[in-house]
Structures are given as structure tokens and as C-alpha cells.
Amino acid sequence: MSGAPRRSAVLLLAHGTPDVLGEMAEYLSKVTGGRALPNEVVSELQHRYAQIGLGEAPGKEPPPLTKWTMAQGRLLEQALKADGRDERVYVGMRNWHPYIADVVGQMRLDGVTRIRAVCLAPQNSRTSVGLYRRAVLAAASGMEVEFVAGWAEHPLLAKAFAERLRPVWQQACAEAGRRVPVLFTAHSVPCRTIMMAEPLTAASTQLSPDTYAVEAKRTAELVAEEMAGAGFGESDWYFAFQSQGISGGPWIGPSVEDTMKAIKEGGGVGVVMQPVGFLCDHVEILYDIDVAFKETAGKLGLKLWRAESLNDSALLIKALAEIASGRYTAITYERASSTGV
Numbered sequence: 001m002s003g004a005p006r007r008s009a010v011l012l013l014a015h016g017t018p019d020v021l022g023e024m025a026e027y028l029s030k031v032t033g034g035r036a037l038p039n040e041v042v043s044e045l046q047h048r049y050a051q052i053g054l055g056e057a058p059g060k061e062p063p064p065l066t067k068w069t070m071a072q073g074r075l076l077e078q079a080l081k082a083d084g085r086d087e088r089v090y091v092g093m094r095n096w097h098p099y100i101a102d103v104v105g106q107m108r109l110d111g112v113t114r115i116r117a118v119c120l121a122p123q124n125s126r127t128s129v130g131l132y133r134r135a136v137l138a139a140a141s142g143m144e145v146e147f148v149a150g151w152a153e154h155p156l157l158a159k160a161f162a163e164r165l166r167p168v169w170q171q172a173c174a175e176a177g178r179r180v181p182v183l184f185t186a187h188s189v190p191c192r193t194i195m196m197a198e199p200l201t202a203a204s205t206q207l208s209p210d211t212y213a214v215e216a217k218r219t220a221e222l223v224a225e226e227m228a229g230a231g232f233g234e235s236d237w238y239f240a241f242q243s244q245g246i247s248g249g250p251w252i253g254p255s256v257e258d259t260m261k262a263i264k265e266g267g268g269v270g271v272v273m274q275p276v277g278f279l280c281d282h283v284e285i286l287y288d289i290d291v292a293f294k295e296t297a298g299k300l301g302l303k304l305w306r307a308e309s310l311n312d313s314a315l316l317i318k319a320l321a322e323i324a325s326g327r328y329t330a331i332t333y334e335r336a337s338s339t340g341v
Contacts, residue, residue, distance in 0.1 A: 008114040009088045009107055010080070010324045012073050013100065013132045015121075016093030017065040017282060021046045021056055023096075030095040041246055052286040068280035068311045069093075069120065072320070075312060079321040088112075089324070094135055104139035114144040116333070118323055120279050122157055123186060123219060124150030125212030127193040137336070147334040148323055152215035153222060154330070156319035161219075162226035163315060165274050165307040170230065172272050172305045180270045180305070181236055181263055184223065186216035186277030187284060188241035188251040213252060216241075219276045238263070242275065242293075243284045256293055260300055270303035279316060281309045 018027040024046050028037050054063055061067055069091055077089035088110070092103035107115065119132050133147050151157065165182065172180040194210045220239050224232060240259040244251035256273075263271055273289055289306055297304040310316045322328040 007111050008116065009090060009110075009112040010076065011100075011103065011107070011115050011117045011136065012069065012076065012089060012091045012320075013117055013119045013136070014065065014069045014091065014093055015128075015282075016096030016099075017063045018049070018054070018096055019058055019063060019066070021050060021054055024049065027096055044246060048283055048287045048291075051291055052283055063282075064286060065280060065282035066093075068282075068309075071312055072120070072280065072317065075317045076320050076324060079317050080324060083321060083325065085325055087324075092136075094132055100132070100135045101139040104136065104143075108140075108143065112143070114146070115140055116146045116148070116324055116326070118148045118320060119150075121277065122150060122154070122279070123152045123212050123215035123277055125189055125193070126210055127189045127212070133334075145334075145336055147336075148331060149334055150211075150215060151319070151323055151328070151331050152219045154319045154323070154328060155222070156315050156322065158219065158222035158226050160310050160313045160315035160319065161223040161274060161276055161307070164310060164313070165223065165272070166227060166230050168305050168307045169227070169232070169272050172270060172303075176270050176303070178269065179236060180272055181238060181268060182224075182232075182272045182274060183256065183259060183263075184220035184237060184239045185242040185256060185273060185275045185289075186219075187275075188244040188253070188255075190245065191250040191252055194252055213241075216277055223274070223276060243288050257296055260293075260297055260302060264300045264302055268302060270305065271297065272305045272307065274307040275309075278309065280311050285309055 018024055025042050028042060028045065029035070052064065053059065062070070073089045073091040080087050080089065090103050090107055092098060092100035094100055115136070117136050119129050121128050129149060133149070136145060136147065169180065169182060189212060194213060217239050220237065224234070224237050238259050240254050240256045241252050242256045244255060260271060273293065275285055275289065278285060294304045326333065
């Protein structure tokens with residue numbers, strides 16, 4: 001293909017989720033890198049997924065994460081075409097079908113030679129985003145890859161979250177007859193991954209800390225700023241990390257449970273939750289928040305409201321289009337040939 005024009009395409013990257021309950025053990029082995037988990041952990045997660053509709057046989061539609069991620073890919077492709085960019089958008093999952101390696105293989109068969117990879121986890125962490133990057137580069141031998149490492153501060157991302165938050169916060173305040181605090185959340189990660197540093201580059205001796213916790217809180221700050229027009233202030237919100245692992249070891253906090261206790265002890269009557277580290281519905285929202293945290297809040301005497309997930313948000317798709325087309329210049333697009341990776 002020497003001298004042939006380079007064909008670019010976009011690759012959206014997501015976590016992946018099993019399609020039926022019987023796939024849980026295999027799925028979890030992908031998440032842990034092959035480390036087997038105790039049977040009670042597998043059973044507990046099967047229970048949680050069953051609570052959000054996953055069954056023993058495939059349902060009429062895919063699980064929420066798969067459904068919404070695929071929809072985001074279709075909407076992004078439409079947005080790029082409307083903008084005059086005739087680029088296909090592919091979706092690859094790290095831990096389940098369609099696997100990143102399989103999707104990159106299909107891209108190669110389709111004649112793609114340049115990939116712009118966008119992780120659907122806006123805040124950069126080597127625990128998550130770093131693993132996506134390695135998976136893409138390992139599969140894309142001989143192809144050019146532009147990898148978007150993080151986009152936590154994209155203004156349209158903050159606007160999209162604020163658009164979803166504003167009506168439910170106003171409703172909560174009206175129902176409670178007083179100001180109700182907002183609890184922004186992001187997925188917790190093991191403490192060891194945040195504490196470890198790694199070289200800035202392969203040839204560098206300078207170490208780079210993991211920025212995930214800082215970026216997650218920064219996204220929350222930007223959403224709060226977007227809410228200022230609705231009378232929202234600095235004293236109206238908290239931040240916590242949710243969904244700490246159940247397989248042992250310390251994970252970063254503060255936890256949602258401890259933060260809820262503090263809100264109650266401070267005289268609060270309710271809380272509005274908005275997870276700003278997730279872009280669509282999945283088990284960490286539909287179970288962890290809508291079932292488990294709602295139960296926790298009830299035991300504390302708090303009422304819990306939740307902002308609708310972004311899912312097919314037009315503002316989210318517009319943000320992704322700016323990133324995928326290279327128009328958003330406030331982030332670094334890591335450019336590399338994956339030959340030899």
C-alpha cells in the first residue's frame with residue numbers, strides 16, 4: 001500500500017460488560033488480568049447484574065453499557081459526517097465483546113491506516129486509560145495511532161453534566177423545601193495505582209504521578225461552575241469515590257457512604273448524586289447508586305435523587321466530535337506508530 005492515501009477512523013474505547021450471567025467469571029478474569037476471584041465475589045456480582053436486568057439468556061436488547069456505548073458510536077459517526085468528515089467510528093471493549101484487538105483487526109481489513117482512539121473515561125488513570133492504550137497499541141502494529149489520554153476539562157463535558165443535573169437539583173430543593181447538596185462521584189481505584197509513579201517517557205528519569213483523582217475532582221468543579229447560573233455555589237456540593245472493589249485491598253476515598261454520613265450529621269435531609277466519571281448507564285450507576293446507595297441513604301434518613309446519565313446527550317456527542325476531529329486543542333493527542341509494540 002505504499003503511496004496509498006492514509007485512511008483515518010475513530011475508535012471509541014469502553015470497559016465492556018457480559019451479555020448473560022453465566023459469562024461473569026470469564027468476564028471478571030479479563031478485568032483482573034487473569035486473576036481468579038473467589039466464588040462469593042462472582043456470585044455477588046451476578047446478583048448485582050441480575051438486579052439491573054441481566055439474565056441467564058440474552059435479552060431483547062444488549063446490556064445498558066453496550067447499548068449506550070454503541071449508540072454513542074453511531075451518533076458520533078453521524079455528527080462527523082454532518083461536519084463534512086467521512087470517517088467511520090468503531091467501538092472496542094477492553095474486557096468483553098467486541099474486543100479491542102478484534103475491532104482493530106476489522107479496521108485493518110477495512111483499509112484503516114490511522115486510528116484516533118478516544119477512551120470513554122474522561123479522566124486519565126493508568127489503572128484504566130493506560131490499559132486501553134496498551135491494548136490498542138498491541139493490536140495496531142504498523143498503524144498510526146493518535147490516543148486521547150484524557151479530556152476531563154472539556155467545557156462541553158461539563159455543560160452536558162450540568163444540563164442533566166440542573167433539573168433534578170432544582171426538583172430536589174423544591175421537594176425538600178431547602179437546599180439539597182450534590183454529591184459528585186467517580187469510580188474508585190486501588191490506592192497502589194495512584195501512589196505508584198512511572199517515567200514520563202521511555203527515556204525519561206522524571207516520574208509522573210497518576211492524575212486520576214485530581215482530574216475527577218476537576219470535572220466536578222467545572223460542572224459546579226456551570227451550575228452557578230442556577231444559584232449553585234461552592235457550599236452546595238461534595239465529591240466522593242464510589243464502587244470500591246470487593247476483592248480486598250485499600251481503594252481511594254472518601255467513600256460515598258462516609259460522605260453521606262457527614263451530610264446527615266450536618267443536618268442534611270437528602271442528597272443529589274451525579275457520577276461525573278461515567279458517560280452512560282451501567283452497573284455502577286443502575287445498581288451501586290440506584291439500589292445500594294439509595295438503601296444506604298434511606299437507613300441514614302436521607303432521600304436520594306440521581307441526575308440522568310449522559311447516554312445519548314447531544315452535548316456529549318458534540319464534545320466527542322470535537323475530540324475525534326482534532327478541533328479540541330486543549331488536550332494532547334499522543335501520536336505514535338505502534339510498530340514493534
